[in-house]
Amino acid sequence: MSLTPAFLDELRMRTSLSTLIGRTIKVTKAGREYKACCPFHNEKTPSFTINDEKGFYHCFGCGAHGDAIRWMTDQRGLPFMEAVKELAQAASMDVPAPDPRAAKRAEAAKGLHDAMAAAQSFFEEQLGGIDGAEARAYLAKRGISDATRRAFGFGYSPDSRGRLKSALKEFGDPMLVEAGLLIDPDALEADAKRATKRDSYDRFRGRLMLPIRDIRGRVIAFGGRILGAGEPKYLNSPDTPLFDKGRTLYNIDRASPASRNTGRVIVVEGYMDVIALAQAGFGDAVAPLGTALTEHQIERLWKMVEVPILCFDGDSAGQKAAIRAAMRALPLLRPGHSLAFATLPVGKDPDDLIRAEGPAAMNAVLTNAQPLVDRLWNHEQSVAPLDTPEQKAALKQRLGAITEAIQHSDVRAHYAHAFRERYDALFFARPAFNAAPRGQGGGAAGRWQRDRKGNWKAPLAPAGAEARAIGATGMEQRLLRAVLASLLRHPEQIPRHRETLSSLHVADPVLAELLAAMIAASMRKETVVTDTLLTILGQGEVYNMAKGMLRADTFTFTPNRMIPDASRLSRDLEEAIGVMAQGPELEAALAESTRRFESDFSEANFAQQQRIRALKAEHDQRLAELAQPQDID
Incomplete structure (x- = not known):
């Protein structure tokens, strides 16, 4: 789709920026402009200004700046074209028609969205039916309320190779395969020269189903948890035209508006962690989808808050995942943007902790989150002994490698300075000089002493007093x-x-x-x-x-x-x-x-x-x- 500068200028001119922003945050008139507390960082005194005449907003605190389209992409999290379409509809403007190839892709995507929505309805219906009894019992055992079940769209996929395929037959096998709902056995084999073609079949069978939604709340994929014995325990949709697991975060659609109220985003390890937190009142939690946190996901989190909290299990696997995320973030660090790390007690996930000690215990874990620099320092200290000069030098070398991975020069300089101070304090700590007054102890310098001839001498005054x-x-x-x-x-x-x-x-x-x-x-x-x-x-x-x-x-x-x-x-x-x-x-x-x-x-x-x-x-x-x-x- 080709959008001319003239069209975009007209769209901005027809959009009242203060009205648009006022739908999300409270704005007040201040002369010819409007003021508000900035939604991009926490503040108590308004430093966020909106100028309708010039069509831009600016925060003097954090530097956030943009127009109506930028507001929709940065604050609402919409893709550029979706932001333009929504603004154009509000301004009664027609978006220029796309070229034929783009139109074809858009139509295909629309069909895939429809197929995913139909699949979600099917799974929800099955959860409420006879076949869903075991899944409902599992949810009750986990303490998942009916309200939470409905909010997150829990469903059930029957243990059958063709129930979903039959229910969604109007979409056709090719589209359902492309959506990741069916498996084409012939496509899985490198040798496609077969005498007979085998039938496709349902990908998810006998699993508790959870929809994965995009920022607009549309179902783009599914995650399924097995209820009985079998592997894998969790099965996600494959990458499709709608779904890229490295760019998507589970619960992003619900956590994004919640984070604007809390000024916080919590990153946990899996679906059920997110759901347990939401049920306990922590609605600003997200999770990666079966992979380590990626660069794209970190950037997505930074659009929500400047310092998201990574809350992983206290066991070895959880801490390794935390360090992998820390290392992956290093080249991306920039002023104000970092990560914090909250560690759960060993052997407990968020659900276990909340059940045992209540939401206050979870809140205490989040409150005590470590800054990235502390987590890196503590990790590098613990990975090897520090008994010999060579081992101490190796620590310095590892810290230097971390610093060099940071691309932003100012941030890199501050990390180098912080590590140098801690390293010197650990290995070259200077003992405090004892300069107690006469008669109050303080060592030889504070007592009468004999000289070489045996005569008593008054205490020596501390040098440089x-x-x-x-x-x-x-x-x-x-x-x-x-x-x-x-x-x-x-x-x-x-x-x-x-x-x-x-x-x-x-x-x-x-x-x-x-x-x-x-x-x-x-x-x-x-x-x-x-x-x-x-x-x-x-x-x-x-x-x-x-x-x-x-x-x-x-x-x-x-x-x-x-x-x-x-x-x-x-x-x-x-x-x-x-x-x-x-x-x-x-x-x-x-x-x-x-x-x-x-x-x-x-x-x-x-x-x-x-x-x-x-x-x-x-x-x-x-x-x-x-x-x-x-x-x-």
């Missing part, structure tokens, strides 16, 4: 602000110092966010300039801090004086960043030497402590010099 008293809000932070201000003016310097900058532990959350954004920007392929950095920061506290740093006319060390000497600029930055990185290392070394001296008052240990104390004093002096405010003439 002034610097540590000022702490994260004083000298170190003052120097860090100076470094960041310099890097804002000279962003070409960031890559040279990126590794050291990434290792810094920044206490102030706003400064930490600014530093992380600068490191992430430096990992892009294009050259980063100051204006680009400010654009990336957007609006907010971090942006305001950065602007303030650029406006300041007094700074704390040479690079901020905007001198033209690039080599000196780099050297001065290297020294300042090195001083900041060296501080925690010296602190840790001094704490360790003090611990050794405290346990063994030997001359060697005393000399080592004093040597490190002197280095620490020199470091603190240099820190104070670099962090000293200086006016510029």
